[in-house]
Amino acid sequence: xxxxxxxxxxxxxxxxxxxxxxxxxxxxxxxxxxxxxxxxxxxxxxxxxxxxxxxxxxxxxxxxxxxxxxxxxxxxxxxxxxxxxxxxxxxxxxxxxxxxxxxxxxxxxxxxxxxxxxxxx
Numbered sequence: 001x002x003x004x005x006x007x008x009x010x011x012x013x014x015x016x017x018x019x020x021x022x023x024x025x026x027x028x029x030x031x032x033x034x035x036x037x038x039x040x041x042x043x044x045x046x047x048x049x050x051x052x053x054x055x056x057x058x059x060x061x062x063x064x065x066x067x068x069x070x071x072x073x074x075x076x077x078x079x080x081x082x083x084x085x086x087x088x089x090x091x092x093x094x095x096x097x098x099x100x101x102x103x104x105x106x107x108x109x110x111x112x113x114x115x116x117x118x119x120x121x
Contacts, residue, residue, distance in 0.1 A: 002028075003063045003117035005043055005088060012087035018080050026084075030068070038108060039071035039080045046114065061119050064095070069111045074100065077111040085113075092117040 009015040010024040018039060019025040025032070025040035032040050046066050050058035067084060071077040077100075085094055098112035 001061065002045065003065055003092065003115075003119055005065065005067070005092075005115070005117070008091060009084055009087050012083070014083040015080075015087050018076075018083055030066070032070070039069065039076050041067055041069045041080060041084060043067045051118075059121055061121065063117045063119065065115050065117060066098075067113050067115060070103075070108050071111075072108060074109045074111075077109045081111045081113060088115065088117075 006024070006026055006028070009019070009026050015026075016024055019041065025036060027033070027040065027042045028044070030042045030044035032042050043065050046064045048061060048063040051060040051062065052058050067081075069077045069080045069084070071080060093116045094113055095116045096114035098114065099110065101110045102108070103110065
């Protein structure tokens with residue numbers, strides 16, 4: 001009942017080169033562990049719905065997820081976002097490029113984007 005973003009990204013060499021392969025730093029629920037190394041990314045479901053039909057059970061679930069990439073520099077955040085994009089675009093669609101911000105407390109850069117993903121049941 002969730003999109004396979006972690007599985008797809010953890011199997012992609014370009015993503016794991018940036019986010020690690022032993023422990024790929026791509027975390028669900030929009031939460032990363034305290035003190036995690038940068039760069040890292042988080043994702044969370046923004047909305048979703050089953051593909052409902054009259055007379056039969058749904059055979060697909062649709063999700064919109066938000067991905068946020070955090071890095072020490074803007075160029076690194078952009079590189080990680082591009083690697084994630086390239087890894088998932090065969091199975092999902094980028095539907096929004098969002099904010100590019102700097103956290104006032106940590107100085108970390110954040111790049112956000114949304115993905116629509118349809119997952120067969």
